[in-house]
Amino acid sequence: MLLWAGCDPAVDSKDFQQELADINTQMEETLQQIEQLHEEGDVSRFSRNARLFLGSLDNQIEQYHLLMDRTNRKIDKETRDLIIRFKQKKVEVEFKLDLLENAGVFPRKTDTLSYGDTVITTPNASGSALGPDIEPLETDKTDVELREDPTLPHVRINEWKYAGIDLRDELINDLKEIQKVIEIFRQRNL
Numbered sequence: 001m002l003l004w005a006g007c008d009p010a011v012d013s014k015d016f017q018q019e020l021a022d023i024n025t026q027m028e029e030t031l032q033q034i035e036q037l038h039e040e041g042d043v044s045r046f047s048r049n050a051r052l053f054l055g056s057l058d059n060q061i062e063q064y065h066l067l068m069d070r071t072n073r074k075i076d077k078e079t080r081d082l083i084i085r086f087k088q089k090k091v092e093v094e095f096k097l098d099l100l101e102n103a104g105v106f107p108r109k110t111d112t113l114s115y116g117d118t119v120i121t122t123p124n125a126s127g128s129a130l131g132p133d134i135e136p137l138e139t140d141k142t143d144v145e146l147r148e149d150p151t152l153p154h155v156r157i158n159e160w161k162y163a164g165i166d167l168r169d170e171l172i173n174d175l176k177e178i179q180k181v182i183e184i185f186r187q188r189n190l
Contacts, residue, residue: 012071019067023060024190030056031179038172043160047097050175054090057182061086064189082185086178093174099162 034053040046061083068075075083160168 016067016071019063020190023063023067024186027057027060027182027186027190030060031182034175034179037175043100046171047101050093050097050171054093054178057086057178058090061185079185079189082181082188086181086185089174089178089181093171093178096162096167096171096174100160100167 030053033049037046037049037053040049065075160166
């Protein structure tokens with residue numbers, strides 16, 4: 001029994017170090033992918049990949065939390081502050097990405113017949129077109145050409161601006177700040 005108790009912490013320590021090394025490797029790979037994101041010119045790919053990479057970093061931090069909980073180790077104040085800075089910056093980047101994604105309005109194309117396209121109402125005695133008298137269509141055309149709705153603005157493709165502010169440079173700077181925070185986290189804790 002004494003021998004078992006003496007050997008068990010060494011095994012836990014070895015597993016603990018291996019799991020920290022795995023988290024470190026995953027974070028390093030994600031940071032390299034974020035670095036490549038700085039060259040991306042397409043807004044939708046940038047947004048999709050940035051969300052993916054930020055989510056990956058967040059998951060890796062959660063793995064770190066779970067590992068620390070499982071091994072009954074404390075997370076010091078500086079590490080907590082780094083995690084909080086990362087989470088705040090992550091939310092800020094996601095908010096800016098949401099602004100970019102929701103800034104464009106997609107044109108509405110109509111390719112189906114609506115009630116107004118298929119029914120012609122005739123005025124009733126009062127002169128209003130409320131009567132249920134329905135006249136058949138003049139032609140029996142079932143194919144309708146696609147047409148753009150002139151009342152809606154067109155989508156802005158690859159638009160990095162929101163309300164006149166160019167968010168590309170801000171997003172790149174935010175990602176660089178996240179990289180710095182995660183790099184400090186890695187050096188201190190992994």
